[in-house]
Amino acid sequence: MRMSEKKTLMDLIGDIDRRVVFGFLFLALVGPLIISIPLPLPVTGFVKQYHEFLESIPAGAVVGFDVELTGATDPQLGPDLTLVFIQLFRRDVKSVIWCMTAESPVFATNAINNALKTLGEKGATKKYGVDWVELGYIAGTETGLTALMTGIRQVISKDMYGKALDDLPAMKNVNTGKDFYAVIWHSGSAGSVPYGIRQINGRFGTPMLVAVTSNEFPLYVTYLAAGQIRGLIGGARGAAEHETLMKTAGLATAQTSALALGGVVILAMLLLGNISYLDKRRRQRK
């Protein structure tokens, strides 16, 4: 197009400045976080299964808990991590937590502290070593996990606070992946879920529950259909659905309103880009 040619409306629609697109998306994402927009949230079968499995764990059972959250994925899945701990503590289920990402142990500790605070008096009765144990960072990715699930005490003799595992009541009779009632895998986008499926579910048949970021969600639906995992949470939307089932509208619920408006912006931009493109093609054919 020559400089002298006047731009048509269609040209303008097809050539919106990148900064304007960013601006629209920013407003769509930030607006609902400042001004609450309550939207009905239908609960999908994936999350229903996840919630129902957690509710079916008997009191006193010990679950394994892999936490892989990082600073990048915590905004999506942090609210759900806290929610799962609330659910476990409320039901008097014990948990043994490990991380295969070096920066994740802090997120597990933060989520536990938040859960205990939310539970108030019930939270105050919970004791480290009795109700939960933090093993800390385990190096070696899948090999590290294989070693840990083959014999926890062979890999580490102390928890991350330096306490001997044999002195912690929650660790009594727990030494392999077979000893857990279930394993909850809060992976973020670490891509580590198949490690758990191969080394825990595949070897011992221990049921698994999985929470991943929304971009990883489609990858693991197939494992749910095969029965290798029993419930699946995908990103902030999944976490919000879990909040709905727990009847506690929190951060994830607020995020879904932002996601909804953000989705509208993405769809609108797709539409505008294609209207302009089709018009341009029509003109070229003429």
Add this chain to the structure above:
Amino acid sequence: MSENVYKNQLPFAVLFIVGVFVILTYFFQVPPEISAMAGDLTTFGAVIASFGILLGTLALVRYHVVLMYRKKKNWQFSILTMIVLAATLLTGLIGSSRGKDFLWIYNYLNIPINATLYSTTAFFITSAAYRTFKLRTFDSAIMMTVAVLMILSWMTLGNLAFPATIEIGDWILKIPNSAGFRGMTIGVALGLLGIGTRAILGRYREVLTA
């Protein structure tokens, strides 16, 4: 001769022994002695990986020291990296990894920076979708239709306006998505099995030079 033993024969012998033990215990019921031996070998793997963190830190320090010493392009950022590394390491070592100072660095620097960088992808994806995701061919039209349906099924406003998108989204995830992903996973697994067998038998020499 001795070089060949150290560089080829010995590593492949170790690879063969470790590979066979671990595979045997995964796929077959083996006597407890063999199972214990395989367990020890796997534990070695976890221990070696722990040393890898130390090695990684040393390699990072060495890399940045060289950059600073030679005053290569943007060497000033290396000073910043070293200061942050030293500060994080010292606060962790002195006050423990659950100490106030260490957690301050973590909660008020690391997490917001990470979250910010990750969030910016939403902006670039939107801009890229606007500029490049066009109805050029029949294939791209199918892809666009699926993408729009998935976005609608994923966002609450979409569910509200078009309730059927929930069911459609579920169906896309469970049927076509699962079928494609399963095929891909099985293909990758078979490929890995082939490469693994070749590596254990010493037929895939690149495994030691990768």
